[in-house]
Amino acid sequence: MNETSDQILTRRPIRENWFSRFQFPALLAITLVAIIIKFYLPRLIPHTEWLELPLLLTVYFGLMRRNQLASLLFGAFVGLAEDSLSPANIPIGMYGIAKTLVGYFAAAVSQRFNVESTLIRVVLSFFFYFFHAFFYWIMRRALLGQIVPFDPQETFVHGALNAAVAIPLFLILDRMRLAGTA
Numbered sequence: 034m035n036e037t038s039d040q041i042l043t044r045r046p047i048r049e050n051w052f053s054r055f056q057f058p059a060l061l062a063i064t065l066v067a068i069i070i071k072f073y074l075p076r077l078i079p080h081t082e083w084l085e086l087p088l089l090l091t092v093y094f095g096l097m098r099r100n101q102l103a104s105l106l107f108g109a110f111v112g113l114a115e116d117s118l119s120p121a122n123i124p125i126g127m128y129g130i131a132k133t134l135v136g137y138f139a140a141a142v143s144q145r146f147n148v149e150s151t152l153i154r155v156v157l158s159f160f161f162y163f164f165h166a167f168f169y170w171i172m173r174r175a176l177l178g179q180i181v182p183f184d185p186q187e188t189f190v191h192g193a194l195n196a197a198v199a200i201p202l203f204l205i206l207d208r209m210r211l212a213g214t215a
Contacts, residue, residue: 064111067086067087071118072118083190088132089203091107092161093206094108095107095137096139097143097210104136104137104140109136111132112129112131112133127173132165135164139161155197155200156196158192158196159192159193162195162196170183
């Protein structure tokens with residue numbers, strides 16, 4: 034392995050207290066706004082149902098926090114809050130389960146890789162979107178017995194679009210996090 038790959042695999046930033054890096058009320062407000070946007074933006078702008086801001090926040094929190102338990106709980110909170118606004122034909126808990134797993138795995142990955150790199154963040158955002166969509170589809174089929182189609186090409190495109198949205202979103206969140214430490 035070369036020096037660059039060693040840095041990607043082993044370099045970790047100095048651990049700081051999460052509350053000193055990112056104020057809890059700001060995180061809560063951003064999360065609630067993202068959940069509301071997810072459900073009301075498609076009503077205002079057609080064909081934007083692919084945008085998964087709550088998922089991207091879950092991924093960001095997991096990557097930056099590097100704590101699997103905290104990320105798991107954050108994913109569960111985001112997913113259950115999202116479930117509370119979802120249509121009546123989907124029972125509460127479906128998004129909760131999927132986002133819980135995304136939060137856990139994002140934190141697990143962040144312990145292994147240097148997630149400060151924009152390229153790695155984009156790849157992980159795409160991967161976790163695809164994982165979330167696929168796992169959600171499996172749960173609807175297995176737990177609810179619903180016959181719903183899964184289109185890998187469409188999921189691939191939506192994952193790429195969400196990864197593109199993740200770049201500026203993560204930069205904004207990084208600036209907010211760093212502003213909290215100054």
